[in-house]
Amino acid sequence: MEPFITHTGRAVPLRRTNVDTDQIIPAVYLKRVSREGFGEGLFAAWREDPKFVLNQSRYDGATILVAGTDFGIGSSREHAVWALVDYGFRVVIAPRFGDIFRTNATKAGLLPVQLPEATVARMQDAAEADRSFTIDLKAREVRVEGGLIASFEIDDYTRWRLMEGLDDIGLTLRHETAIAAFEQARPAWLPATL
Amino acid sequence: MSSAPRTLAEKIWDAHLVRSEAGEPDLLYIDLHLVHEVTSPQAFDGLRAAGRKVRRPELTIATEDHNVPTTGITGPGVPLTGPGSPVTDPVSRTQVEALRKNADEFGVRLHRMGDAGQGIVHVIGPQMGLTQPGMTIVCGDSHTSTLGAVGALAFGIGTSEVEHVLATQTLPQARPKTMAVEVTGALPAGVTAKDLILAIIAQVGTGGGQGHIIEYRGEAIRSLPVESRLTVCNMSIEAGARAGLIAPDEVTFEYLKGRPHAPRGAEWDQAVEYWKSLATDEGAVFDKTVTVDASKLTPYVTWGTNPGQALPLGESVPDPASITDPDKSASASRALEYMGLTAGTPLRDVAVDTVFVGSCTNGRLSDLKAAAEVLRGRAVAPGVRMLVVPGSMQVREQAEAEGLDKVFTEAGAQWRSAGCSMCLGMNPDTLSPGERSASTSNRNFEGRQGKGGRTHLVSPAVAAATAVTGKLTAPADLTPLAR
Numbered sequence: 001m002e003p004f005i006t007h008t009g010r011a012v013p014l015r016r017t018n019v020d021t022d023q024i025i026p027a028v029y030l031k032r033v034s035r036e037g038f039g040e041g042l043f044a045a046w047r048e049d050p051k052f053v054l055n056q057s058r059y060d061g062a063t064i065l066v067a068g069t070d071f072g073i074g075s076s077r078e079h080a081v082w083a084l085v086d087y088g089f090r091v092v093i094a095p096r097f098g099d100i101f102r103t104n105a106t107k108a109g110l111l112p113v114q115l116p117e118a119t120v121a122r123m124q125d126a127a128e129a130d131r132s133f134t135i136d137l138k139a140r141e142v143r144v145e146g147g148l149i150a151s152f153e154i155d156d157y158t159r160w161r162l163m164e165g166l167d168d169i170g171l172t173l174r175h176e177t178a179i180a181a182f183e184q185a186r187p188a189w190l191p192a193t194l
Numbered sequence: 195m196s197s198a199p200r201t202l203a204e205k206i207w208d209a210h211l212v213r214s215e216a217g218e219p220d221l222l223y224i225d226l227h228l229v230h231e232v233t234s235p236q237a238f239d240g241l242r243a244a245g246r247k248v249r250r251p252e253l254t255i256a257t258e259d260h261n262v263p264t265t266g267i268t269g270p271g272v273p274l275t276g277p278g279s280p281v282t283d284p285v286s287r288t289q290v291e292a293l294r295k296n297a298d299e300f301g302v303r304l305h306r307m308g309d310a311g312q313g314i315v316h317v318i319g320p321q322m323g324l325t326q327p328g329m330t331i332v333c334g335d336s337h338t339s340t341l342g343a344v345g346a347l348a349f350g351i352g353t354s355e356v357e358h359v360l361a362t363q364t365l366p367q368a369r370p371k372t373m374a375v376e377v378t379g380a381l382p383a384g385v386t387a388k389d390l391i392l393a394i395i396a397q398v399g400t401g402g403g404q405g406h407i408i409e410y411r412g413e414a415i416r417s418l419p420v421e422s423r424l425t426v427c428n429m430s431i432e433a434g435a436r437a438g439l440i441a442p443d444e445v446t447f448e449y450l451k452g453r454p455h456a457p458r459g460a461e462w463d464q465a466v467e468y469w470k471s472l473a474t475d476e477g478a479v480f481d482k483t484v485t486v487d488a489s490k491l492t493p494y495v496t497w498g499t500n501p502g503q504a505l506p507l508g509e510s511v512p513d514p515a516s517i518t519d520p521d522k523s524a525s526a527s528r529a530l531e532y533m534g535l536t537a538g539t540p541l542r543d544v545a546v547d548t549v550f551v552g553s554c555t556n557g558r559l560s561d562l563k564a565a566a567e568v569l570r571g572r573a574v575a576p577g578v579r580m581l582v583v584p585g586s587m588q589v590r591e592q593a594e595a596e597g598l599d600k601v602f603t604e605a606g607a608q609w610r611s612a613g614c615s616m617c618l619g620m621n622p623d624t625l626s627p628g629e630r631s632a633s634t635s636n637r638n639f640e641g642r643q644g645k646g647g648r649t650h651l652v653s654p655a656v657a658a659a660t661a662v663t664g665k666l667t668a669p670a671d672l673t674p675l676a677r
């Protein structure tokens with residue numbers, strides 16, 4: 001995973017709440033067996049509407065999505081994150097995220113930034129006014145050109161993992177002894193599939 | 195562990211701690227990992243690329259469900275490729291092939307389409323007795339919350355986490371908060387577990403359970419059979435909670451006893467003793483508590499494009515202008531536009547094209563029975579298409595043994611084989627643009643059942659009554675049959 005320390009770019013306002021992962025990427029696009037190419041299916045149904053925000057050429061090349069509350073609810077499909085990343089997004093800002101989506105994002109190198117509704121609304125206006133955004137994970141801060149600055153919360157561990165670009169499995173395998181010890185103590189009546 | 199009173203979820207969590215360090219997520223041991231074809235190929239690829247194995251194949255099980263068609267499969271041995279394969283979409287076929295190859299290579303037990311054990315991932319676990327109280331269970335699928343019905347801590351994960359569990363049989367997780375949903379009173383006759391969970395979500399909101407594990411409690415929950423509890427826990431994710439669970443009790447033990455993977459003999463007694471110790475202690479504190487009065491409920495249906503947009507069937511399509519929260523009002527306007535509905539229309543006047551009975555929410559034997567009871571001696575309205583899709587091949591077999599298939603086909607419904615079917619627009623069973631359904635599944639998101647499709651979530655009984663009249667209808671609205 002690519003380390004994430006700070007990112008500067010342009011933002012797109014997605015003024016919708018309850019954007020579920022079926023909207024982010026419809027099921028019919030989930031059939032690939034690799035992690036690449038999902039950008040094609042990003043917001044597939046909405047992209048047929050010429051007025052949809054991602055279809056406006058003024059937002060071409062934007063890397064930050066500023067969305068409404070409850071972004072990424074619904075299905076656990078990590079493909080939603082892969083689609084956003086494949087399309088070019090590195091950060092999603094929203095007042096609240098679906099739990100699984102937020103976890104998936106931090107595993108696949110997309111930074112979820114949670115901020116109060118009023119702040120997000122101001123950021124959507126700033127995005128519309130084509131202000132540049134800087135997301136500083138080290139300082140836990142979003143700075144918007146023109147002076148808007150907002151601190152966000154992210155736990156130390158996730159922040160450290162993102163800044164180092166670390167693979168979770170490698171980190172867990174350092175605790176092999178603890179895992180093996182736990183396995184020794186499991187009750188015999190627990191079910192096995194084989 | 196400390197002797198302070200703990201909730202059911204906390205007890206299970208504590209019993210699965212491999213390690214716990216301040217400033218780091220807890221490392222949880224996972225007792226059972228369920229796998230399906232959609233969210234696993236990239237995880238197995240990751241293992242291969244890193245030269246890793248599946249750490250505990252005997253704690254892992256896979257099934258084919260999302261991509262498989264529900265026609266042309268009557269038993270085991272259906273070819274996946276070549277002439278005679280029911281899977282006509284080459285991309286779907288590739289995904290199922292990838293699962294078969296991965297299961298072979300990594301030594302994971304797989305239920306292939308048509309096998310007696312095949313079915314929707316959240317239906318086969320309980321039916322085999324693989325999902326037991328006190329266990330930690332994960333699957334790359336958000337409706338894993340279903341399995342909390344037997345008193346297990348079960349939650350959905352993404353593909354990166356699937357790879358993590360395959361490689362290590364553990365998962366790093368921050369400890370969630372706990373939320374009690376107290377359901378007081380008894381459900382009136384004709385009101386089902388599906389109506390109850392739709393009412394709960396309408397009350398809590400789609401984000402209300404976020405960051406929490408829900409424990410459903412109270413008289414109404416205790417009196418539900420396990421299959422109905424599975425329906426309730428299934429939709430916990432629709433309230434934003436990753437997991438929902440119900441304390442194991444005699445109803446749970448009775449359900450589990452004698453199932454193929456349930457403990458036997460002395461081990462059974464040992465297990466039951468442990469399971470009985472899991473219930474939330476007197477005095478344990480939940481971070482949040484919500485109370486719902488079951489005795490006031492009537493059949494519920496959704497009118498919008500998220501599961502929280504639901505109302506009693508007796509009401510009318512709401513007017514967005516009367517909703518004070520500006521976000522909710524905007525979302526209601528958008529929903530009405532997408533759904534092609536006008537504010538003020540009585541929900542009972544909404545006509546549907548398609549009725550779908552099935553999915554991991556309502557695809558079990560008791561669900562099919564409830565639908566069949568309404569349809570027996572009646573007919574599906576002209577012009578309405580009704581699909582009845584058992585949640586597993588075993589459910590299909592049991593339903594046929596009871597003659598339910600005949601009830602459905604004689605009424606003019608289609609009787610299918612097991613799979614996710616029309617719950618999501620991924621296999622051949624889909625809605626066409628503009629087509630409207632009454633569906634026993636769990637999501638009414640835009641396009642969920644096919645691009646442009648319009649979904650009303652309902653219980654199996656309401657689905658069947660709706661099929662009879664062609665409009666959203668409760669069984670009690672139907673003219674009684676002459677005896």
Ligand code: SF4
Nearest residue numbers: 337553554614617618
């Ligand atoms: S039936 Fe629907 S919700 Fe359940 S696992 Fe299948 S697609 Fe997901």
